[in-house]
Amino acid sequence: MASQELLLAILETRYDYFSARVILKEALQAANLTEKKSYDPEEIGSLSDALGKIGDRIDGVVAKLKELQSGGGEKPGKQEAPAPAEASEKKEADKKPKKK
Numbered sequence: 001m002a003s004q005e006l007l008l009a010i011l012e013t014r015y016d017y018f019s020a021r022v023i024l025k026e027a028l029q030a031a032n033l034t035e036k037k038s039y040d041p042e043e044i045g046s047l048s049d050a051l052g053k054i055g056d057r058i059d060g061v062v063a064k065l066k067e068l069q070s071g072g073g074e075k076p077g078k079q080e081a082p083a084p085a086e087a088s089e090k091k092e093a094d095k096k097p098k099k100k
Contacts (some may be wrong), residue, residue: 001039002068007047010064027051044069057074 004024011020028035030050033043048065051058 001040002044003038004036007039010061013064014061023055025055030054041069
């Protein structure tokens with residue numbers, strides 16, 4: 001069994017707070033599931049399949065849900081995204097002495 005909070009935490013690794021809730025509701029509707037406090041492995045599988053159809057760039061979310069469905073997985077933590085290459089290049093450029 002997985003709680004709704006856990007599913008939202010997984011969705012929040014891809015979406016912001018509010019978007020995660022909207023996507024969960026849309027996925028539940030697409031999977032013909034009702035909103036409740038916890039979901040069994042079969043329902044998680046249906047939810048994962050529905051997310052695959054309605055979501056964009058959600059491979060990581062679907063993988064976490066499949067892992068959760070098979071009995072594995074832990075509560076995901078917020079992970080910081082790596083700095084974009086442009087930002088690190090700008091920092092390097094700032095370190096170089098400027099020509100006069």
